[in-house]
Amino acid sequence: MGSVLALSSSPGRQNWPFSTDPPPSHWDRRDGRLPNPGSFHSLHRSCKDVFPQQIEGVKMILNKTLSSFFKVSHTLHLSAVSPSYYRFHVEHLQSDDYSKDKDAPALIGEMDSSGSLNAHALLHLTERVRARTVFQTQQSQFVTWQFETEYRGNDFTAAVTVANPDIIRESVILVAHFLQSVSSGLVVGGELVYHRGRAEEGGILTLAGQYSRPNWVATLNAGKGGAHASYYHRANKQIQVGVEFEASTRTQETTTSFGYQMELPEANMVFRGMINSRCIIGGVLEKRLTPLPATLIMGAFVNHRGDKLQVGLGINVG
Amino acid sequence: MQLTLCYFSPVLIMGSVLAASSPNPPPPASGGIGAAPGLTVPPGFGMPSVSPVLPPIGAASGQEQEADSPLPNPGAFDECHRKCKEVFPMQMEGVRLFVNKGLSNHFQVNHTLLLSTTGDSTYRFGATYVGTKQMGPAEFFPVMVGDMDNSGSLNAQIIHQVANRVRSKLAFQTQQNKFVNWQGDAEIKGEDFTATVTLGNPDVLVGSGIVVTHYLQSITPALALGGELVYHRRPGEEGTVVSLVGRYTGSNYIATLTLGSAGAHASYYHKANEQLQLGVEYEASTRMQDTSVSFGYQLDVPKANLLFKGSVDSNWVVGATLEKKLLPLPLSLVLCTFLNHQKNKFQCGFGITIG
Numbered sequence: 001m002g003s004v005l006a007l008s009s010s011p012g013r014q015n016w017p018f019s020t021d022p023p024p025s026h027w028d029r030r031d032g033r034l035p036n037p038g039s040f041h042s043l044h045r046s047c048k049d050v051f052p053q054q055i056e057g058v059k060m061i062l063n064k065t066l067s068s069f070f071k072v073s074h075t076l077h078l079s080a081v082s083p084s085y086y087r088f089h090v091e092h093l094q095s096d097d098y099s100k101d102k103d104a105p106a107l108i109g110e111m112d113s114s115g116s117l118n119a120h121a122l123l124h125l126t127e128r129v130r131a132r133t134v135f136q137t138q139q140s141q142f143v144t145w146q147f148e149t150e151y152r153g154n155d156f157t158a159a160v161t162v163a164n165p166d167i168i169r170e171s172v173i174l175v176a177h178f179l180q181s182v183s184s185g186l187v188v189g190g191e192l193v194y195h196r197g198r199a200e201e202g203g204i205l206t207l208a209g210q211y212s213r214p215n216w217v218a219t220l221n222a223g224k225g226g227a228h229a230s231y232y233h234r235a236n237k238q239i240q241v242g243v244e245f246e247a248s249t250r251t252q253e254t255t256t257s258f259g260y261q262m263e264l265p266e267a268n269m270v271f272r273g274m275i276n277s278r279c280i281i282g283g284v285l286e287k288r289l290t291p292l293p294a295t296l297i298m299g300a301f302v303n304h305r306g307d308k309l310q311v312g313l314g315i316n317v318g
Numbered sequence: 319m320q321l322t323l324c325y326f327s328p329v330l331i332m333g334s335v336l337a338a339s340s341p342n343p344p345p346p347a348s349g350g351i352g353a354a355p356g357l358t359v360p361p362g363f364g365m366p367s368v369s370p371v372l373p374p375i376g377a378a379s380g381q382e383q384e385a386d387s388p389l390p391n392p393g394a395f396d397e398c399h400r401k402c403k404e405v406f407p408m409q410m411e412g413v414r415l416f417v418n419k420g421l422s423n424h425f426q427v428n429h430t431l432l433l434s435t436t437g438d439s440t441y442r443f444g445a446t447y448v449g450t451k452q453m454g455p456a457e458f459f460p461v462m463v464g465d466m467d468n469s470g471s472l473n474a475q476i477i478h479q480v481a482n483r484v485r486s487k488l489a490f491q492t493q494q495n496k497f498v499n500w501q502g503d504a505e506i507k508g509e510d511f512t513a514t515v516t517l518g519n520p521d522v523l524v525g526s527g528i529v530v531t532h533y534l535q536s537i538t539p540a541l542a543l544g545g546e547l548v549y550h551r552r553p554g555e556e557g558t559v560v561s562l563v564g565r566y567t568g569s570n571y572i573a574t575l576t577l578g579s580a581g582a583h584a585s586y587y588h589k590a591n592e593q594l595q596l597g598v599e600y601e602a603s604t605r606m607q608d609t610s611v612s613f614g615y616q617l618d619v620p621k622a623n624l625l626f627k628g629s630v631d632s633n634w635v636v637g638a639t640l641e642k643k644l645l646p647l648p649l650s651l652v653l654c655t656f657l658n659h660q661k662n663k664f665q666c667g668f669g670i671t672i673g
Contacts, residue, residue, distance in 0.1 A: 058655055058666050078657060080435070080664045298653075298668060300413050302433065309435045311413055313653060313666055 034155035037187040040177035043210055043219050047230035050242035051259035052272035052284035055299035055312030056081060063318035069093050073318075081310075086113040094124070105130075115139045128152050155181040157189075171197040185212050191223075225249060238263050279304040284312075293318055389510035392542035395532035398565050398574045402585035405597035406614035407627035407639035410654040411435055414669030424448050424458075428465075435667075441468040453479050470494045483507050503530075510536040512544075526552040540567045546578070580604060593618050634660040648673055 057079030064072045075087040087110060094105035110118040119135040129151055136144035146163035156179060163173040172195075179189035187210040194203045206223030215235075221228040226248040233241045240261045247254040259274035268288035275281050284299035297314035412434040420426045430442040444465030451459045460478035472492045480486045484506050491499035503516035511534065518528035527550075534544030541564070548559040561578020570590075576583040581603040588596045595616045602609040614629035623643035630636050637656035644651055650671040657664050 057664060078655075078664050078666075080666070084664065300433070307439075309412055309433045309439070311411075311435060311667060313655070313668065 034181035059314040418673035
């Protein structure tokens with residue numbers, strides 16, 4: 001509970017991974033002051049980015065940059081298990097300074113061939129205050145509508161989210177996040193989720209802590225709803241490794257995952273593999289087909305316990 | 319010495335008799351009519367030029383023509399529709415890993431690992447032995463091919479050149495521990511004809527079996543006609559199926575027609591240029607009471623080490639296969655996708671061939 005639904009085709013994931021940006025700046029020191037810890041959602045992100053994304057069927061993505069502010073992409077997905085769809089995605093950036101930043105101010109909209117809409121608006125209201133609005137529909141029915149405000153202080157971040165406020169049904173979910181940089185590598189924070197429905201209401205408190213060094217990052221979220229621990233390690237320029245442990249009191253189960261990412265820039269290739277305690281093994285290979293502006297993606301996931309195999313092919317153009 | 323092994327593809331025909339293609343079919347005849355000897359006049363000689371193609375004036379020159387260019391052997395009966403069928407992409411799903419290892423000039427071993435999305439995943443081990451008796455530039459006999467599944471299913475074939483013109487084959491197939499197919503055949507390749515007799519699943523105890531007789535005769539260097547007679551017998555019932563085959567080979571095309579009481583099968587193969595080959599196929603079955611038309615093409619780009627095959631069907635099935643050699647590694651990558659619009663079913667798969 002309290003997890004914020006993320007945009008399906010988030011720009012950070014599909015970016016070519018050979019970014020020349022330096023490693024995340026929240027372990028840089030600036031003027032001896034403690035750096036801003038970033039947002040609560042990005043605590044486990046460096047570890048999650050190492051894991052391959054499940055891919056199924058044939059997917060063709062056509063990206064078109066119409067100007068430095070406006071991007072459009074068409075996605076055609078042919079699938080054997082779920083219905084095939086065509087998706088249209090459009091992004092309008094507020095400014096063209098941060099084109100690769102995940103939290104860049106932008107208006108993002110996505111429409112499905114079945115009529116499902118996914119809309120995000122990220123705005124930088126002032127230098128320190130950011131606002132985010134998310135609307136998600138499943139065909140004609142609204143599934144998510146949430147509003148978030150985030151304040152970035154010198155060495156802390158505070159955010160309040162109102163999710164699915166419904167006056168008629170008298171239900172709402174309120175989430176408050178707080179992250180504080182305690183030392184140059186240590187970030188401590190917490191999340192308070194308050195949900196209220198017609199018949200019930202309740203609150204869940206989760207504490208979070210993250211310790212980062214130049215080569216590795218360890219994060220832990222612990223609370224009444226469960227625990228989530230992740231460890232990310234950058235072995236060298238080519239190999240990154242991530243280990244994740246999730247435990248949920250609601251579903252009464254735990255999962256441990258191990259993933260790695262191998263980059264071979266000379267071969268224009270990135271390989272991500274993972275193995276799970278649920279006996280799931282998966283691997284995704286991404287290869288850039290120079291000189292064409294196309295990327296070929298091949299992936300397979302095997303669930304040994306259920307004896308199921310999922311194979312996917314994708315091509316990204318542009 | 320470089321040993322080139324041919325590609326074995328079991329083809330299931332009527333009566334579920336497993337007929338494996340004979341290895342390395344004899345190179346197709348050039349098909350051209352030999353030019354009759356004509357007068358070549360040196361320039362400036364002043365004599366009227368003679369047309370190089372002389373109509374046959376009499377029996378004498380006709381016989382001379384025949385002796386100069388004998389009718390070629392028409393090839394095996396099963397090969398008639400083969401050229402057209404090879405243009406079409408092969409349906410594949412899941413992930414396939416194929417490792418081929420040549421242990422010596424005579425012995426080759428292969429491992430196949432197939433992870434399937436719909437059925438069971440299998441591991442298959444195959445071995446090929448090629449003997450020392452040489453019959454042609456790349457034909458060696460006996461050839462023994464066998465492969466074994468992880469569930470115990472066996473496929474075995476032995477092909478041997480028994481006499482100068484007679485080739486014999488034995489094939490066995492089991493499904494786990496039960497024998498499903500056992501057959502033997504003899505093929506006689508004459509000057510301008512091919513005759514094959516196949517005995518399939520003979521069962522003396524039950525009194526059942528299938529006998530298939532093929533005959534293919536070259537009428538002209540381009541035209542070959544033949545027939546197939548299938549006699550099947552089971553306790554209580556017996557029957558025959560007859561079909562006729564005609565094949566016409568042009569300069570860059572082959573048209574084949576098979577007509578019988580079981581249905582009709584027509585195929586047209588056209589080689590447009592070095593890179594593009596087309597195939598059109600029409601099948602009608604009286605047993606299933608339906609017909610289908612398929613169009614396929616093959617695009618070969620040797621410079622990019624790429625082979626692309628596509629097909630469109632009257633059953634609303636669209637499919638494509640892309641094969642790419644990843645030099646300098648001895649690897650070959652195969653991507654395959656088939657989409658059945660009518661049933662809204664989609665299948666995709668990829669495979670890696672090593673060695």
